[in-house]
Amino acid sequence: MGEPGKTKFQINLRRYLRENDENRDLTRLICEIAEASKYIVNSIRTGDLGVAGTSNLYGEEQLALDVLSDRILRKRLAHSGVVANIVSEETNDIITVSEECEGKYSVAYDPLDGSSLVDVNLAVGTIVSIYEGGNLFLPGRKQVAALYILYGPRTTMVLSTGNGVHEFSMNQLMEYTLTRENMRMDEKASIYAPGGQRNLYSKGTESFVSDLERHGAKLRYSGGFVPDINQILLKGKGVFLYPHLKGHPNGKLRLLYELNPMAFLIEQAGGAASTGRIPILDLQPEGIDDRAPVFIGCKEDVARAETMIAELG
Ligand code: F6P
Ligand code: MN
Numbered sequence: 001m002g003e004p005g006k007t008k009f010q011i012n013l014r015r016y017l018r019e020n021d022e023n024r025d026l027t028r029l030i031c032e033i034a035e036a037s038k039y040i041v042n043s044i045r046t047g048d049l050g051v052a053g054t055s056n057l058y059g060e061e062q063l064a065l066d067v068l069s070d071r072i073l074r075k076r077l078a079h080s081g082v083v084a085n086i087v088s089e090e091t092n093d094i095i096t097v098s099e100e101c102e103g104k105y106s107v108a109y110d111p112l113d114g115s116s117l118v119d120v121n122l123a124v125g126t127i128v129s130i131y132e133g134g135n136l137f138l139p140g141r142k143q144v145a146a147l148y149i150l151y152g153p154r155t156t157m158v159l160s161t162g163n164g165v166h167e168f169s170m171n172q173l174m175e176y177t178l179t180r181e182n183m184r185m186d187e188k189a190s191i192y193a194p195g196g197q198r199n200l201y202s203k204g205t206e207s208f209v210s211d212l213e214r215h216g217a218k219l220r221y222s223g224g225f226v227p228d229i230n231q232i233l234l235k236g237k238g239v240f241l242y243p244h245l246k247g248h249p250n251g252k253l254r255l256l257y258e259l260n261p262m263a264f265l266i267e268q269a270g271g272a273a274s275t276g277r278i279p280i281l282d283l284q285p286e287g288i289d290d291r292a293p294v295f296i297g298c299k300e301d302v303a304r305a306e307t308m309i310a311e312l313g
Helices: 013-019 024-046 065-078 115-120 203-214 225-235 255-268 299-312
Strands: 083-088 105-113 124-132 145-151 155-160 166-170 176-180 191-194 239-242 272-274 294-297
Touching: 013 024, 013 166, 013 176, 024 065, 024 105, 024 124, 024 145, 024 155, 024 166, 065 083, 065 105, 065 115, 083 255, 105 115, 105 255, 115 124, 124 225, 124 255, 145 225, 145 255, 155 225, 155 255, 191 203, 191 225, 203 239, 203 299, 225 239, 225 255, 225 294, 239 299, 255 272, 255 294, 272 299, 294 299
Parallel strands: 083 105, 191 239
Antiparallel strands: 105 124, 124 145, 145 155, 155 166, 166 176, 239 294, 272 294
16 A cells, blocks of 8 residues: 555545455445445535425425435445345335346445434434345344445545444545544443433443443433444444333334444444344344344443343343
């Protein structure tokens, strides 16, 4: 790596993947997603905040941003030539792009996670999970790549193809260039992001959170899964939970579109992700809208959550 005069911070996404010997078709797929995100970021910045079914000043159909983001991504993926099956949180149906799965990839994605936060001008993101072949019902450990794109004050992509986790930032030319390589998590959290209503927590989860607070962990919760995980990953010390709640034993977050890709990224950085009982990446999906409770972040903390849940539920 590194021509004279070029620091590694100017390496763009395609070149990084090529220099790290990634499969050509996987590189193509990731670069198509990067292309799609340029249009998504533009829609978020300038698009109408209308809801689907309404029209704009010019009488054109207005799409809610999550529906629009879904279409943008789907179109790119479908025309990439390297995709077999697609499933999106927005459509909730498997779309077959190619009957021939050999040598192709299948993709599960959440096109605009936390889309209601756009209305209040908070950060949102796209989350993507990639498998080889045509099967989307595999445990998350079988993912060959996972990534998220965070639309915050800056747009960044955090990616792993199974060789560490790296951050790429969108520059003024809307190209992603490498900004952090091989990010690592500490063993112990100092910030925590607790999802769900506290009065619905189980005894085990309640003790876990009280314990974090007793040890001085600071609350950092935005209500957006992508920015909340990004903060924990980049600071290298934190834990996010959206636990099992009274009346909601599987919590809220979706296995295929949200939990598997984030668990893959956090494990690649040396962290852990658990339902409170077993690793997220070992769950066998049963349906496209499976949900699971999650405790994700620094290893020691996730292990302590598991111990407390085993003892107290
Ligand atoms: O898609 C689900 C989501 O919007 C995530 O981004 C976020 O972590 C979670 O829901 C927030 O849920 P709640 O509003 O219950 O805290
Ligand atoms: Mn979501």
